[in-house]
C-alpha cells in the first residue's frame with residue numbers, strides 16, 4: 001500500500017518526498033483595475049489580454065468581450081436589449097452627425113467646453129459623456145484640451161490651447177452605430193455600447209459627467225461620480241428650434257427637457273444654469289438633417305417634410321440650458 005511506504009524501514013534516501021495532491025486547474029487571477037470598464041455579467045474588472053487577436057477584454061470569471069476594429073467595447077448584453085437596434089435610429093444618428101459637423105451648434109459646444117473646464121480643477125479630469133451619440137461634443141472637448149488624438153501635448157488642430165489639465169474621455173451610448181461613429185473620430189476616448197441605466201464603471205471614478213439631450217439614471221450617475229463631482233445636463237430652452245417647429249405645429253409646444261427627476265434628487269444640488277441662445281441660418285440639405293435628428297421628424301407630415309426639403313434656408317433660434325449639478329453622495 002502506498003500509504004505504508006513512509007512507515008517501512010527502508011533506507012531513508014530511497015523515500016520519496018511527499019507529492020502534493022493535484023489541485024483543479026485555476027486561471028491566474030487577473031489584475032483588478034477599477035478604472036477599467038466592468039463586466040456586465042459579473043461586475044468584475046475587464047482586463048485587456050496580452051497579445052490577444054482581436055484585442056480581448058476578459059474578467060476573472062472568463063467573460064470576454066472583443067474590442068471592435070474601430071476601438072470600442074460592446075457591453076450591452078442581449079438580455080438587456082429592448083429591441084434589436086436600441087437607441088436612436090441609424091438615420092437619426094447619421095443626420096445628427098452631418099448637422100453637428102457643419103458647426104451649427106458651435107455656440108453650445110463652446111459653452112460645454114467652458115462648463116467642463118470650470119467644473120474641475122486639478123491636473124487630470126475624467127469626463128464621462130452619457131448618451132454620447134456619435135461623439136461630436138467629446139471631440140470638441142478633446143480639441144479644446146490641446147491634447148491630440150494620441151494624447152500628445154501639442155495638437156495641430158488647436159496649437160494655441162493653454163489647458164494644462166489632462167483630459168480622460170469616456171463615452172457610452174446604447175446605439176452601436178453611434179458608438180462606432182464616435183470611435184471613428186479617433187479622439188483618444190474609451191467607448192462602450194451600454195445603457196446609462198447600468199453604467200459599466202466602478203463607483204467614484206468620474207470627475208464630470210455630461211448628458212446632452214440624453215436620458216440619465218440619477219442613481220447610476222451619482223454612483224460613478226466622485227463625491228463632489230459635477231453633472232452637466234444639456235437640454236432645450238423654451239424657444240429651441242422655434243423657426244422649425246413653427247412650420248410643423250400649429251401651436252408652439254413646451255419642451256419636456258431631460259432633467260426630470262434631478263430637481264427632487266437628494267444626490268444632486270443645482271449649482272447654476274447657463275443659457276445659450278442664438279439665431280442660426282440652416283441651408284440646403286442641412287434643413288432636412290435638422291428635422292431628422294429631432295423627434296419632430298416623427299410628428300411631421302410627408303407634405304411638411306417635402307416643403308422643408310425644398311427650402312433653401314431656414315432661420316431659427318437655437319436655445320439651450322446647461323444645468324450644472326454637484327454630486328452630494330459620498
Ligand SMILES: C[S@@+](CC[C@H](N)C(=O)[O-])C[C@H]1O[C@@H](n2cnc3c(N)ncnc32)[C@H](O)[C@@H]1O
Nearest residue numbers: 087088131132133173174175195196212213214
Ligand atoms: C438626442 S441624442 C443625443 C446624442 C448626443 N449627446 C448629442 O447631443 O449629439 C440621445 C442619445 O441617447 C441615446 N440613448 C437613448 N437611450 C439610452 C440609454 N438607455 N443608454 C444610453 N444611451 C441612450 C441615443 O441612442 C442617442 O444617441
Ligand SMILES: [Zn+2]
Nearest residue numbers: 039042059063
Ligand atoms: Zn464577468
